[in-house]
Amino acid sequence: MPMILNDEQNMLKDSAKDFCTNNAPIAQLRKLRDEDNADGFDRDTWKQMVELGWAGIPWKEDFGGLDFGYKGLGVVTEETGRTLTASPLYATVWVGGTAINVGGTDEQKSSLLPEVAGGSLLLALALEEGPRHNPYGIETKAEAKGGDFVINGKKTFVLDGNVADKLIVVARTSGKPGDRNGLTLFLVDRTAKGVEVTRTKMADSRNAANISLSGVTVSKDDVLGDVDKGADVLDATLDVARIGLAAELLGSAQEAYERTIEYLKERVQFGVPIGSFQGLKHRAADMFCEVELCKSVVLDALSALDEGRSAEDIAKAASLAKAKVGETFTLVSREAVQMHGGIGMTDEFDIGFFMKRAAVAEQTFGDLIFHRNRYGELEGY
């Protein structure tokens, strides 16, 4: 029964809900933003998340994990989405950790995943080079030089790039931009010589950075996966990352939606709650359906990972989930502002944070256009 949670998953979800509500509510993100916090997340909160085991949920016990599956990680992440919690959970666990888990040698996994699970190693995937998601359009070059590689290039929209200890840099070792072949993934210390990181402040107040790599030298032991075959690791990682993001955004969409429904019940105009107006009712009911569909596509996608379905089936589920949830969250967060009226336009009120988050998340690892097209191609039309 892949479409429902088991008891353990339900317990995990409930405890995550409690934790996020109490320890990492939207007020925390607001504070980080208003204080211009250099980390962009709260290190104490992260420490507590790690203590709850969240950073090790998907890894095997051999690698310091709980072996609790992506569905477990998904329900936790959904709750962090409800509170728009900024933490390394996404970039480090969903993305970076997955890349190591998928592409790493046993040695790499043994040395790095326990550090991830222990919260001491933060990761970031340095992939994008332009304003639109384009995983094979890599121009950053890595040239072999003796047993080493020298990397030159520029990366943009690197999530947590400003705080990560290690970057996973996607570089081209052969071929030309657009080729799937010829990509290689490198583990690069953020503080390595030639690495220059500029934090980019985004509308959602979450961490991202531009990264310039000038003559950065790494050894062949820092290659993740095989040289020129990095796309195998990258594609698998990206699909996990998309599913994880969909899980997070599902939480955000539900929260924005539920807050709006509550507001419709409370706000009185013309002597009645505005939720009694049929014009708003019908829009609310239609959104309810879309949110229900989102729950289903996310559950199916998480199950696909844990069941070990084929790469193609996972890819379909990932594109379906990112497309559907992204579209719905965009709709719901905009309607949330509209239905809240004037108060929704104020910074003092939280609902606007959801709309900003939706806009940035829509651009993360492929927007609706990208995933619609990909879903069609995967389905063969």
Next chain:
Amino acid sequence: MPMILNDEQNMLKDSAKDFCTNNAPIAQLRKLRDEDNADGFDRDTWKQMVELGWAGIPWKEDFGGLDFGYKGLGVVTEETGRTLTASPLYATVWVGGTAINVGGTDEQKSSLLPEVAGGSLLLALALEEGPRHNPYGIETKAEAKGGDFVINGKKTFVLDGNVADKLIVVARTSGKPGDRNGLTLFLVDRTAKGVEVTRTKMADSRNAANISLSGVTVSKDDVLGDVDKGADVLDATLDVARIGLAAELLGSAQEAYERTIEYLKERVQFGVPIGSFQGLKHRAADMFCEVELCKSVVLDALSALDEGRSAEDIAKAASLAKAKVGETFTLVSREAVQMHGGIGMTDEFDIGFFMKRAAVAEQTFGDLIFHRNRYGELEGY
């Protein structure tokens, strides 16, 4: 002031409204359909339209016309759209007559346009060869043979092809399907040897036919416009035809819309008129806006013709009008059925005729996709 009607145009519109309401209501189309009338239109009604001068509105007085402009013809056609009147007005005047007016020699115009104006000559443009509008995708061949041409090919969706006295056949004299160059227009008697006409019954109960041409011989005097340069005449004709159709559909959309608004006021459910439900109100008000926009694009397009704007400007106005009005009529006619509820699903009630008409008209001389793309290309993006 191109966006408003002058007194003469208003009078013409009012008289057309009276005429259509009294002499050619939807009941007439229903009767033609139910009796399986072989002509697909009422010859007496057509005679009366001709007596009112409608078949000569746009032609110069030298050619038997009223020289009253396409705006005059447009307001009349809008009224025929309200009553879904089936008549040769569209295929013969808007399309066929325009082709002769645009591409004909003085001799052709002098001999044919007075016959059009007098109602004795019915015309049809034999253009399409596949299920989608594709004006340059012509495979029908016309080969020169002595001073004559021999035509071979198959045409489909020829409006009034079953009743026209003369067909204007678009054939290829050089080049290959898809080329703009190499097309030539021929005037061909419907009863000529080698012409075989099969009426195709469409959902809107209006006339269309498939036409097969097998070794049809025509003389060079039957060429309309220049050999190989037929696209010049064709393009100009099609833009007029699109604008005329937009004018007709504007009338249909308004009528379907107004009938629906009336129904919302009359139909009582839950003890109140259903028009008091905000869910329906908001949809109705939004449609009102779209219909108002349609009025504007049609007036502008008709003005473009009468003002003699550049071919490119006319083309933009034509694609804008067909795209916008087609989309709106489709929306309005579907909402009309939905808002009428069960009664709207019955054949006995007229509203379903509008939805059927919208579906067929959407395919006539380019659908929304065709004209959206064309508008973008004309605007240079």
Next chain:
Amino acid sequence: MSDAVADFRADVEDWISEALPSALQGREMGPAGNGPKRTDSDSQKWFDACYERGFTVPNWPRAYGGAELDKARHQVLREVFRAHGAPQPLGGMGVTMIGPTLLEHGNDEQKERHLPKIANGEIRWCQGYSEPSAGSDLASLRTKAEDKGDFYLVNGQKIWTSGAQYADWIFCLVRTNPDVPKHDGISFLLFSMHDPGVSVKPIVLINGTSPFCEVFFTDVKVPKRDLVGQENKGWTVAKRLLQHERSSLSGLGGGPRADEQGSLVDVARQYLGVDEQGRVADPSLRRELIDHQIRSRAFALTQRRSHEENQAGDVPTFATSIFKYYSSETRKRRYELQLRMMGTQGVGWEGDSFSDDELALTRTWLRSKSGTIAGGSTEVQLNIIAKRVLGLPD
């Protein structure tokens, strides 16, 4: 799965391999599931085999012709049927609507008299709910039933009565008390369509077919033993029955029909062609095709989730309320899209210039419009979701 259920599965597997005529695999029954006799012998054979095992109404008591299957076994049966491409042996409003309603609300005499004839396909039923001025506002119905001692005297008119021209009996909402709030004066009656005073007039729809009728009642005498539930409490029975209807209309558990899903892609390829990469050639319609497929797939997953939740917990699920709305809107959009893909070949009405499939599309497109009107319109469904699920105020 328990051993007993596994045994049941094995048993049914054995049986179906014998009983199902191979010609019926993956097909529907000839004449659409009403009436006891089939026009073809394979269908008749299959019906008889199912009836013998109680499988025309698998979860009904044996006493009424069923097999008394519990939930788990019923699910096994469905899975086996599906795996073998076996058609449902019996459909219609007897099995899907009035039968389940009588099981809950009928008295023993009514159950004994009516249910066996539903199970064996002898009696076909129709539904007397809607009236000309009572559509979405069903409870405002006016057909009146006067108490005449032993019987009610029924006068009035119904509309949108599906299959009334073929039906033997009707379950019918009537007003037995006009002087109370509208929901409180309604009763639920059963009577024969062959009774004196009942007349039927088919309604021609915009697609040319007549699946519905108007039904007129003039001094129809209905014995009181065919009152279901209490007098003036018929609305409760009616609402329960509507739930059966909605879960039936939404194709609950079935998902979008496979033939409908697959073919839209085929239609796109056929009428629009494909590019070098095998993609549907028109980018605009391809986009709409994918959007539709995404929508359909997400909906099918939601049906599966609802089903699993149902299986797991028996709690009434959140999601059933959206099914009627979402499936009918999706189906409507699907045909709009197909129509546009097919160009002028999608809007033919009759004649040799169109293929049978093309002509069928035009009719199905028009018919699909009723999906968002009949059985609780889209607007009514949205109201229900807003009220019952979201708790928005009236």
Next chain:
Amino acid sequence: MSDAVADFRADVEDWISEALPSALQGREMGPAGNGPKRTDSDSQKWFDACYERGFTVPNWPRAYGGAELDKARHQVLREVFRAHGAPQPLGGMGVTMIGPTLLEHGNDEQKERHLPKIANGEIRWCQGYSEPSAGSDLASLRTKAEDKGDFYLVNGQKIWTSGAQYADWIFCLVRTNPDVPKHDGISFLLFSMHDPGVSVKPIVLINGTSPFCEVFFTDVKVPKRDLVGQENKGWTVAKRLLQHERSSLSGLGGGPRADEQGSLVDVARQYLGVDEQGRVADPSLRRELIDHQIRSRAFALTQRRSHEENQAGDVPTFATSIFKYYSSETRKRRYELQLRMMGTQGVGWEGDSFSDDELALTRTWLRSKSGTIAGGSTEVQLNIIAKRVLGLPD
């Protein structure tokens, strides 16, 4: 055109060639049209030249600083301004809202005292309408004004007061009778924002700017001579003023701003690239771009039609009612589309990694959301159309 009007055109043409500093052509006035003094000398020079001719308020009486232009001459003036790229010399709620309202509803003393200071830009006005619990339902406002003989004592709170932090005076709706239906107890007062008891708190919006304020009134004394219209009849005045506001918000007559229109295509080309045929490379966003351009063009033609109908007949046109709704929704969509075209560069907040245009887009996108909320929300506009234009019942 009559000879007299033609003479007027020639005269204005001569004047503008002299008076308009070339540096101002095609630009807006420095600081956005409030206050008498300009920060740059060109703007000040242009303002002075206009004011001298009465062109800051061209259709107002000369006695109040206007030029008393009739409709035809006013139109000529607009055309000449447009042809020369001349900026409006004066904007703000004085010219667009309270001025026209006082001309209709003010007494002579009020007109003489207030209008000249609007015309010369001395006094800036703000609008005290909305309250925390009176948004779309404006008439439920609670700010109360008690009759104290010579003056009213005003207590309460306003919200969404545009530019209150810069305003000198406020036109303000207050409740003078709480015991009658809500529309019947409202009065329309004018008073100084510098009066004791008035305090202002800017509201930070989601885009980081503060164009609106909360305004608090504690025992503010307003002399009775600044009551506009009759006591308790303020709603009539307020509604009339809202019409001025809506025609101003919808950019009536102006059409979508040229800079907004052109640049969307440029943005598409810049961020998405073009194919060999010069088309925007992404087919999906290109489709949405064209849809937007079609929508904008059709709307601009409708504004032109409305304008021509107005010119021709003086009848209130059908179409003005749609402008606020349609223009704000269209503008909102436009920014959504632009955002998506620009990818991650469209969602930057600050810093050197984004161009000034990119950062401005993020803010403008967020701000555009208020267009469908403020000044009568989309929902209110649709209600108005349904009721007033379509005549649908309440």
